Amino acid sequence: MPTAEAAATIARNVRIRFEVSIEEFAARVRELGRAHGGASNPSLRDHIGRLSLDDLYLATACTRSEERAWHELATTHFDFMREFARRFLPPPAARDVADEVIADLWERGRLRQYEGRSLLRTWLGTVVAHAALNSRKAMSRLVPLDSEPARTHGVDATQLECIEPANEQAAILLREMFTEAARGLPPESRLLLQLYYEQGLTLDQLSVTLHASSAAVSRRLKRTREELRAAIETLSRRQTGASAEALRDGLDLGRIELDLRKLLGGESVPTGGRYEVV
Amino acid sequence: MKLSNQMMPDQPHDLDLLAAFAEGRLDEPDRQRVITHVAECVECRRTLAHLGRAIADGSLPRAAKRPAAPGIQWSNARVWLPIAASVLVGTFAWFQLATSPDVSTEGEPPAAGVSEEELLTKRSGGRIVAGKTFRMTSGEWVDAAFDPSLGVPTVVIRGADERSALLARIPELTPFTELGDRVVVVWDGTVYRFEP
Secondary structure, eight states: OOHHHHHHHHHHHOOOOSSSOHHHHHHHHHHHHHHTTOOSHHHHHHHHHHSOHHHHHHHHHHHTTOHHHHHHHIIIIIHHHHHHHTTTSOHHHHHHHHHHHHHHHHHSOGGGGOOSSSOHHHHHHHHHHHHHHHHHHHHHHTSOGGGSTTEETTEEHHHHTTSOHHHHHHHHHHHHHHHHHHHTSOHHHHHHHIIIIISOOOHHHHHHHHTSOHHHHHHHHHHHHHHHHHHHHHHHHHHHSSOHHHHHHHTTOSSBOOOHHHHHHTOOOOTTOOOOBO | OOOOGGGSTTSOOOHHHHHHHHTTOSOHHHHHHHHHHHHHOHHHHHHHHHHHHHHHTTSSOOOSOOOOOTTTSOSOHHHHHHHHHHHHHHHHHHHHHHSOTTOTTTTOOOOTTOOHHHHHHHHTTOEEETTEEEEEETTEEEETTOOTTTOOOEEEEEHHHHHHHHHHHOGGGHHHHTTOSSEEEEETTEEEEEEO
């Protein structure tokens, strides 16, 4: 894609208001396009067509330490960032996290990581969310050990004692079958289950997150659950000769809770772990 | 378009790409690579879930342009929209004739800005709080996303002290606790069961 064509596209979509010239900005856009595999003209054109060019222009001017650009960034986005952090943390901690992200943008040049593939506001929201969730995780690690006695991942230890060794073996079997069945699902189906059951998104929120209608999400969710149940059933019959239902009945379910977060999330499951059955 | 190899499951998180995914701007190969990563990475999944909530409630903007997501969207609205409209009108007419007269909201026109999900929830005695649907079950307000048969980690919060301590740590749970003394809510990969 010739520089002149890139410059023309930019001129249509960007308000040139800082010292970064249209040619300099076009060079930056082309460099980003090439970095993302857009070496040929059509793919470069496609890449540029997807970018939030005006936001990228603002970010580029900021990374060149233009005072007016920083002023615009601050007045347009910093209050939003502090407010957004409050979705995850109480006010004092939220402000600290947001201010730390702002300092990162400025002092450590983190704004260079913004490549215009989303709106700048969404990118800033993503960075704040990520930092706030990490901070929350760190805060939860600081909770005194004696404040949550006998509860591991929400499983009450007193209830764990109720599971007999034979049932424990069946529970482990079921868990392994669940993991194997879930692993066999396409990633998109697995993600759908995770966002709904693990993260607790509503159908409307799933619809927004996955860019499909609520009805399509609902149908797909139902189909995925059926696929998962069928796969567990097949595995159960193949491995134990019994149905998954019979295996569950043998467990006196009503007490074990299969930990979907671990099972679907692919985290390691403690081998000696017992699960509350619901 | 080549995807940054930062989105491999065991690599650092590419927040630039995650933000673009949340806005539905990626082409299909990039979109699939992000899905594969997020299905494995709980940190990115949590972040994505929060972005989805924020976009749904208007705290973050919806991007104007986004390519179709194959496999889950119907691509040609010109074809299916008139058919769907006819089916909808027919179903609505049947529903009007068939519904019993003791439905409290019958005859009320749908309020502007009220979604179908909200109307159905209201009719069935449910409540929608901060985008989540709750139904009264055995004296508890239970989040519709709660599915005990699949299960996620459960934390039981008993009494006012534990409740206040938790809300100080996770303030976004506050609107749900205002439903009543007994509430079950799924939030950020955990079930919180509030008891008096």
